[in-house]
Amino acid sequence: MKYSFNEETLTYTKIERNYKKILKKISYFFLFSLLLSIITLLFFSSYIQTPKQYFLEQKNVNLIKNFKEINQKLDGSSNVLSAIQKRDDDCYRVYSEVNPIPPTVRQAGFGGTNRYEKLEGYENSDILIETAKKSDEILNQIYIQSKSFDEVYSIIKRKEKRFECVPAIQPISYRQLRRISAAYGMRSHPIFKTKRMHYGIDFAAPTGSDIHSPGDGKIILVKKARRGYGNEVIIDHGFGYKTVYAHLYKIHVKIGQKVKRGEIIAEVGSTGLSTGPHLHYEVRFHNKPLNPAKFFVNDLTNEEYDRVCSVH
Known part of the structure; x- marks a missing residue:
């Protein structure tokens, strides 16, 4: 109160x-x-975080850090890929005799709708989209490079096969060869005594001398005759090349048989229109006669020639 x-x-x-x-x-x-x-x-x-908020924020920070590291690795991978692309254009494709891949093809992007629309609208959309773009670009360039390697590999394998098939050695060894009795070109026919084109080279050698296939191929003609080329063999080497062997004594192959470079296919003889034992040898490219002398590897020693003929 x-x-x-x-x-x-x-x-x-x-x-x-x-x-x-x-x-x-x-x-x-x-x-x-x-x-x-x-x-x-x-x-x-707004300043004091709950444990859950703190955890989520730390997780977000770590994600951003990881994305930055991924971007750095992608940049490194892109540099390595660029070096591979340069080596491909400057070396592999040059050796394979194919044109370099244009930069517009190698760096081609993706057309059409926005591929990264789903990544927009987030706090870290910029780094997400940047990472996705880099990844897609590198994957696309890897695909293009892979296709280039496939093309080059196919060409090289074909070249290797071509090297094996092209007639590159003379069909008679130096040990058994006596002389070149007739070269490629115009000459006076030894029997008819008229000027005629001689479409091959005549190798004078003793009867029975071995005749070797100058390259891998398939026998497409085995013919025995008393006139003209006499006993004759033709090999199809592929890639447009064929070789003809005439005036043979014995034939060791049959039609359809596959032969390797250096393999013995026949023996020197004097059948048909011939004045003595010799091999008439022709090289044809798409059925057009060429000078066989341009196909010989003349710097082979006797031992090297024997090794080539013994490979098969």
Whole structure:
């Protein structure tokens, strides 16, 4: 209970308490305190993380770090791929006699709709799209390079086969060869005594001397006759090349048989229109006669020639 002093009457007056006002003040106080607490909580909640928020943020930071490392590795892979592409254009394709792949083809992108639309709208969309683009570009370039290697490999294998088939050695060994009795070109025919084109080379050698295939091929003609070329063999070497062997004594092959370079196919004779034992030898390219001398590897020693003939 409280009293108040009245200075005019010099008496004390009893103060009556108004509980409604007190309750109202208390209510206002609590309401204000609650509001202040909410504001304070909202204010600090933007700065203070929950454990879950902290975990997610750290995870996001690690993801960004990983994406940056992946981008660096992709850049490194792109540099290595560029070096391979340069070696392919400057070396492998030059050796294979094919044109380099244009940069517009090697660096070709992807047309059509936006391939990275699903990666847009995120906080880290830029690095996500950049990584995806680099990855796609490298994969596309690897595919193009793979196709280039397939092409070059196929050409090289074909070249290797061509090297094996092209008539590259003379058909009679140096040990058994006596002399070149007639060269390629115009000459006076030894029997008819008239000027005629001689479409091959005549190798004079003893009867029975071995005749070797100058390259891999397939026998397409075995003929025995008393006139003209006499006993004759023709080999199809593929790639447009054929070789002709005439005036033979014995024939050791049959039609359809496959032969290797250096393999014995016949023996020197003097059948048909011939004045003595020799081999008439022709090289034809798409059925057009060529000078056989241009196909000989003349720097082979006797031993090297024997090794070539013994490979098969």
